[in-house]
Amino acid sequence: MVKVLVRVGDEFAKAGVENMLGGGEQLRLIPDGHSATPDVIVVVVDGVVDRGTFALLRHYQRDNGPATRVVLVADRFRAEDLLVAIECGVAALLSRSELREGTLAAAVLAVSRGAALMPYRLQGILLDQIAQLRQQVLxxxxxxxxxxxxxxxxxxxxxxxxxxxxxxxxxxxxxxxxxxxxxxxxxxxxxxxxxxxxxxxxxxxxxx
Structure with a gap:
């Protein structure tokens, strides 16, 4: 059973996300502040991912430990923030427009098993950023x-x-x-x- 914490700013939208996740037998939704440590945190952002989003993710890392993986759902994501997102525990990046019945639950399960998911265009950009990090910093x-x-x-x-x-x-x-x-x-x-x-x-x- 995968323990999942959902964080959405709008309560109505949060109910919709929890409904997407609550129908399966493999996922268990836990409320914010629950004593159980989540295996996966689903964070849904209205608009573009910004510093506030990363501050929230770092907060959850401090509270739950670096092993907790994050599924981040947003309208837009800036490619220059990829390394920061990974540092904050993000293992999957999904577009809100791509959410369908079953897709979010499948992403959460995949991430809980060690998979990483992100759009193809971002995968190439991430490899370029890692190469630059190695050449220019390390x-x-x-x-x-x-x-x-x-x-x-x-x-x-x-x-x-x-x-x-x-x-x-x-x-x-x-x-x-x-x-x-x-x-x-x-x-x-x-x-x-x-x-x-x-x-x-x-x-x-x-x-x-």
Whole structure:
């Protein structure tokens, strides 16, 4: 049973949205302020998504935790706000004009299972924005999209290839102490116990 919180400014419109969601056996609507933590929050905006919308989403994140996913329904959405929306937990973007019987419930169920939904035109824009973030912000700071420093990635790559600490230091022109400090900082941050765990973590993340 997926617990769903609905947030719509207009009570009449809210009743309509809840009616769209309330007919199935897989969804359970909970009121605002309920002790149960929602799995999905449905936020319906009249007009364009703005700063007030994101402030509301951040409020729900603080109250319910970052794992709660959001289905955001609006008349218009600005492409430049995509990364902010994702940061606020938005996993699905729907147009109010596209809402039909069953479509909203299907989106909520899909999001609760880990899916992400957004118009095709926004998917391409999002990929471009992520590429710009990597090139203009992360790379100059020596970081990757997964939060690894460039030198952490380089050290882990060489460990995965079987090199020892002294050999890694020679290849990267670091001191052995620097190599050890890089590993210690990484493993401490990610709460890993061994080099093998660090390599496995990086491989799962696609860093090496």
């Amino acid at each position: 790379a100059p700071a020596g970081l990757t999209l997964f939060g690894f420093e460039t030198r952490e990635r380089d050290v882990l790559r060489l460990i995965s290839e079987g090199y020892q600490t002294d050999e890694i230091a020679e290849k990267l022109t670091y001191s052995e102490g620097t190599v050890k400090n890089v590993l210690y900082g990484l493993m401490n941050r990610l709460r890993l116990n061994t080099r093998s765990q660090a390599v496995a973590y990086a491989m799962r993340a696609g860093v090496i």
